[in-house]
Amino acid sequence: MKLIYTGASGAALFLLLHHCQIASTVGQKSDRALTVVENTEGWEEGSVDKKAEVTVDEEEGDFEVVQPTDNWQTLKAGQAVPAGSHVRLNLQTGHREVRLGEEQLKYWTQEHSSVSRETENDQSTISADDLKRAMKKMKDDLNPNSVTSKYRPLGELKRDMAQLDLLVETDIQIMKRLLDQLKNSNSTTELKLNLLLDLEYLVHQVDNGQSLCSMGGLQLIVEGLNSTDFRLQETSAFVLGSAVSSNPMVQVKAVECGALQTLLTMMATAQPLGVKKKVLFAVASLLRNFPYAQHHFLSHGGLQVLSEIFTADGGGVLRTRIVTMLYDMISEKELISRAGLDLGHDAAHEERVHQYSKVSLQGELLEKGWCNLVPQLLESTEHDYREKALRALLAMAPMCLDQYRSDRSLLGSLLTLRDQYQEMVESEIIVGEENSYFAEIVELINSLQVKMQ
Structure with a gap:
């Protein structure tokens, strides 16, 4: 051109x-x-x-x-x-x-x-x-x-890795291998501890937790709670708590295989602090949003066992876990009752309300003296412990007001704490910080004092 x-x-x-x-x-x-x-x-x-x-x-x-x-x-x-x-x-x-x-x-x-x-x-x-x-x-x-030019089929990759002596396993295959090794009588305690920790990592997923039940692994974990080795008891409770957490199907299976009764027995006997912490974690996870397990827990003296642990715990670590668990149980029942006003005639919701009606938690708390036990957590120097105690006291106020008003130690603690945290809030305002964590604690104290008037 x-x-x-x-x-x-x-x-x-x-x-x-x-x-x-x-x-x-x-x-x-x-x-x-x-x-x-x-x-x-x-x-x-x-x-x-x-x-x-x-x-x-x-x-x-x-x-x-x-x-x-x-x-x-x-x-x-x-x-x-x-x-x-x-x-x-x-x-x-x-x-x-x-x-x-x-x-x-x-x-x-x-x-x-x-x-x-x-x-x-x-x-x-x-x-x-x-x-x-x-x-x-x-x-x-x-x-x-x-x-297609960027990715290769999974089967082809597996064949190539097999030639390199590499093994690709799914979560189910890994769990089956771990359980087989746990069942092996020749496995050492150290090996079993490592196997349990690997299982704990996997059972956080809902599907893996349910697969643990179908493979018979949950019963194996419960048997680990009865071990004579404290380390195996602690780690087994850790795995159980992770498996039942937010997993209703596993919660049901755990109750059916006697896990709750075993945990109650462990709580009632002398155990190292590490074991008790993991046992409380497992119990709290098993009871959360599960009214049938809560009813079973209360009917078998669970609150009495908790009160003994609360009294014996001087450091406050176990006290905080117990108070948090009780607060969660009270809040769940209250939320279910409030939700019924919006849902109307919903069959599933009505069934849950019926199940929670069998959980007489408030009466048990009053009877077992928890209205006087929870205020003791305010004596802690930890802000987090105090906050959890105040939230639990507010949740228990409808049934404990008379005890609160007659408890001079509680009245004095609230006045002292309010002055202390109000001073912290004012110091934060001076440096430009508002709506702080300490301000929330002051609001909790004010709300409790208003209810006690």
């Missing part, structure tokens, strides 16, 4: 061809247009005072491919350049010139060319068919929808 341009005297013009497409069909004349761009940056290669006629010919057959550099170099007739190169036409000399583009010949690699380059010369010869294949390969590489 021909490009004719009439230039003005003294003006420097050049022809810029962006991203030369050299994969045009061989043997046909290209219908692509060349664009003449006026140089506005002051670059000058020469001037043209008359019509300059530039002819760009395309030849069939093999192309001699020029490997561009950082500098402009002249192109000869029949020569081609890789995709992404910058090409211009010098109107002073009438020659085409080329240099490297921004992509730096990214896709011009040995993978896209069947021609072996044995030397590092600036030029090489390649056929038109090879160029077409290279361009097609580049297009496929840039296709974002070409998923």
Whole structure:
């Protein structure tokens, strides 16, 4: 094709061809247009005072491919350049010139060319068919929808890894292997502890917890609670608590296999602090949102056992866990009752209300003296312990108001704590902090004092 341009005297013009497409069909004349761009940056290669006629010919057959550099170099007739190169036409000399583009010949690699380059010369010869294949390969590489070129089937990956002696296991397979090793009488205590910790990591997932039951693993964990080794008791309780947490099906299975009764027995006997902490964790997880288990817990003297632990605990760690568990149980029943006002006649909700009606928690708390036990947690120096005690006291207020009003120690503690935390709040306001954690504690104290008036 021909490009004719009439230039003005003294003006420097050049022809810029962006991203030369050299994969045009061989043997046909290209219908692509060349664009003449006026140089506005002051670059000058020469001037043209008359019509300059530039002819760009395309030849069939093999192309001699020029490997561009950082500098402009002249192109000869029949020569081609890789995709992404910058090409211009010098109107002073009438020659085409080329240099490297921004992509730096990214896709011009040995993978896209069947021609072996044995030397590092600036030029090489390649056929038109090879160029077409290279361009097609580049297009496929840039296709974002070409998923099959990026990913391999799982079966193929497994076969490859099997050849490398690598084993790919699902969670179910891992749990089965762990349980088999736990059942093995030759397994040492240290190995069993590691196996239980691996199980605890897996049973957090709802599906894995249910699979633990179907494989008979839950019964194995409950048996671990009866071990003579305190470490195995502690870790088994940890696994059980994680498995039943927010997993109703596992909660039911745990009660059916006697886990709650075993935990109550462990709470009532002398145990190291670490064991009791994990046992309380398991009990709290098993009772949460499970009125049947709560009723069973209360009917078997659970609150009496908790009161003994609360009285014996001087550090407050176990006290806080017990008070938090009681607060959760009270709040659950109250929320279920309130939700019934909005749901109307809902069969599932009515069944839950019926189940919670059998849980006489408030009466048991009053009878077992918890109205006088919980205020003792306010004596702790930990802010978190005090906050949990205040929330529990507010939840128990409807049944404990008479005891609160007659408890001079409680009245004095509330006044002292209010002055202490109010001073902390004012100090935070001075430094620009508002709505702080201490302000929440002050609000809890104020709310309790209002109820006690």
